[in-house]
Amino acid sequence: MRSIALILRATRVLWPFYLGIIVCSLIATAATLVIPFVLKAATDTVVDVVQGTAVGNVITTVVWLAVALLVADMVSSTVQNFGGYLGDVMAARMRQILSTRYFAKLLGLPQRYFDNQVTGSIISRLTRSISETTGFLNNFANNFFPMLLTVVAVLVISASYSWPIAVLLAVVFPIYVGLTAMTSKKWQVLEAEKNEQVDLAGGRFAEVVGQINVVKSFTSERRELNIFAGRFARTVVTTRDQSRYWHLMDAARRGFLNVVFFGIYVILFVGTAKGTFSVGDMVLLIQLVAMAKAPVTMMSYLIDTTQRAIAGSKDYFAVMAEPADRDEPLLLAETDTAPSADTGAPAATATAPGAASGARQAPPSGIDRLPDGAAMVELDGVTFAYDEGVDVLRDVSFTVRKGERVALVSESGGGKTTLVSLLLGFYRPTSGTLRVAGYDVADVPLDLLRRQVAVVFQEASLFSGTIRENIAYGREDASDAEIVEAATRAHAHGFVSAFGAGYETTIGERGLKLSGGQKQRIAVARAMIKDAPVLVLDEATSALDTKSERLVQAGLDELMIDRTTIIIAHRLSTISSVDTIITLRDGRVDEVGSPAELAVSGGIYSELLALQASSSLKDRKRLRKLGFMA
Structure with a gap:
């Protein structure tokens, strides 16, 4: 239950709902417990009439007892429904909080x-984990918590009439839970296997629909x-083993319950026959035992949903336990997991920014943009590997000065795009130093770094x-x-104006209603709105036809004005003027x-130019193999 406790702790802002549900449960339980006592009084009154020992106005008495039953039932049902309303809203708010976090x-x-996840699996994990957890807590609030309160009250009242009955009722719960705990470990292992297949199926589903x-x-x-059906077929095989094991154990548990009840x-019937209990006492105790029996027999369902919630919440907290990027201040504050002062970005000690060596200095706090330096991008001995021991970049050093246009050229897989990822802070160099505007990127908050590019x-x-x-995605206040x-x-603007809705035209998922050239020009406009001092063109025209390329390139020429530009191109013609x-x-x-x-x-560059100038089919194929277009 530790995972459930963590969920409750993470959603402690919902304490008014928790408190309201507890109060409603207490009132509903009290009203429900009144009913057996009223039935006891009514039974004893009727028995007295039958035996000829009744005194007073019996008709008035039984009518008032019927009114008491009506009031108790109405209070119980009204308060239960209000508690159910609180539980439903609590579950919706909890889903909102957990999903947002x-x-x-x-x-x-x-x-x-x-890089190591399938997008659809991430989505499936969100849906499954949070649905199972909030579903359990909603059921617990609306049904199980009031029942558990009833059981406690029943035990206390039963003990005042017959301690053997109270002892038997008290024994039921720990033994039943103990027997269930014996099945829990294996059940959760099998449930995790099913969840894995469901997540993989969901991941594949999202990939297929997207492509x-x-x-x-x-x-x-x-x-x-x-492939999709096979994933779910495996869950069926696992469910057979899981369900067979669970229900065999459940039959054993229920058999134990039958013996106890x-x-x-026997105690009730024999005691009443001997005169130990009155008929009213027997009716009262039968009612109380029935109240205790209902939640016990529903314990299987409670434990089943609890196990699902625990398994789901483990997946949720496994993601929440993943180490965050080195600094995401707004996001971490949102998740109540903001790091302490000594776990943020490295402390700044140092000299003026832009120093090629020596101590370092973090940028001033509270700024929206790094001040321009003579050198906007500097790499000093940068080495990087996605996987340990397999270097993609080795001791790379170069400088891009302010306002300069620099093209990166290599064969396909040569590390060009990796350099862009390092520049954006997606990864950190394995060794060496990368500076932007003179500041080591290790000292620059990620949001500030990415505003530069x-x-x-x-x-x-x-x-x-x-x-x-x-x-406007480039700057929401544009x-x-x-x-x-x-x-x-x-x-x-020309093609946008041609649409009936103009700039309010919806473009569909991933812009599917636009051509490749139109989408790319929207992307250029988005970059213009951002107005960052450093511009990266990552093969921005390689997938376009010649006409679209000319239009996009015209937009890129506008975008590059007064900016430091790094170009990765698959068409050599696009870098001839750098x-x-x-x-x-x-x-x-x-x-x-x-x-x-x-x-x-x-x-390499001269070799690529020679291949491009060649009319040989072999040379053309070689050029394409290297990742370039004519």
Whole structure:
């Protein structure tokens, strides 16, 4: 139950609901317990009439007893329903809190975490874990908690009439729970196996739906269906073993209960026959025993939902326990897991920013943008490996000065995109130093670092919603005039205006209603709105046709004005006008120079130019194999 306790602790802001549910349960329990006493009084009164020993106005007495029953029932039902309302709202608020914190946690996790996850599995884990946990707590609040209070009261009242009955009732619960605990360990192992298959199936489902055109074009519908069905088929096999084991143990538990309640009824019937109990006492105790029996027989369902909630909450807290990126102050505050002062970014000690060596200095606090330096991006002996021992970059050093346009050129897989990921703080260098505007990125808060850099990726990566929303994604407080200006400079205003809804046109998931060139121009406008001093063009035109490329390139030319630009290109024509080309070979810097210098140096760039100029089919294939287009 530790996981459930952690959930309650994480949602302690809901304490008014918890308190209200407790109060309602106490009132409902008290009203319910009145009923057996009223029935006892009514039974004794009627028996006295039958035996001829009744005194007073019996009719008035039994009518008032009936009124008491009515009032007790109405109070009980009214308060139970109000408690149920509180439980439903509590569960909805809990879902909101846990889901928001889960999402906030994901947003604060490092890129490496997502490299090892399937998107659909992350989504499935959210839905399953939180649904099972909130469902259990909702049921517990609406049903089980009032019943447990009733059981405690029944034990106390029963003890005042017959201690053997109270002892038998008291013995039922620990033994029943103990027998259940024997099955718990194996049950949870099997449940975890099922959850894994469900998450994998959900992950594949999301991938297939997101790339349905690929699935259909390769006529892989049946293959995908078989994979999906196979995951759930495995859950059926696991469920057979799990359910068989659970219900065999449940039959044993229920058999034990039947024996215990047999003993209770024998005591009641024999005691009444001997005169130890009056008929009214017997009716009262039978009612109380029935009240105790209901939650005991429902204990299997309670424990089943508890086990599911525990298994689900373990998955939830496994994600919440993942180490966050080195600093995500807003997100961590949102999840109530903000690090202490000694666990944040490294302490700053140092000299002026931009020093090539020696002590370091963190940027001033409270600033929105790093001050420009003569050198905007500097790499000093940077080495990086995604997996230990397999270096993607090796001792890379170069400098990009303010306002300079630099192109990174290498064969496919040469580390160009990895450099962009390091620049954005998605990963940290294994060794060496990366500086932006003179500050070591290890000392710059991630949100401040990423405000320095605007990126136009090869895939535009738009969101469902309107064109206006997608452009304003670069800066949410952008005015309508700024949005139109950015679209105009990106050569997007023309086609946007042609739509009936203009900038309010919804573009569908990932911008599916737009062409490749249109999506990329929206992405350029989004980068313009961000207005960052450093611009990264990560193969921004490689997937476009010639006409679309010209339009997008015109927008990129506007975007690059007065910015420090790093270009990764798959078309050599797009980098012919840069100031400097840096070539990478096997993860190391091979050459640095102007396009004119490297064109005749005999290095990678000159080799690529020669392949591009060649009319040989073999050379053209070689160029494409290296990851470049003519």
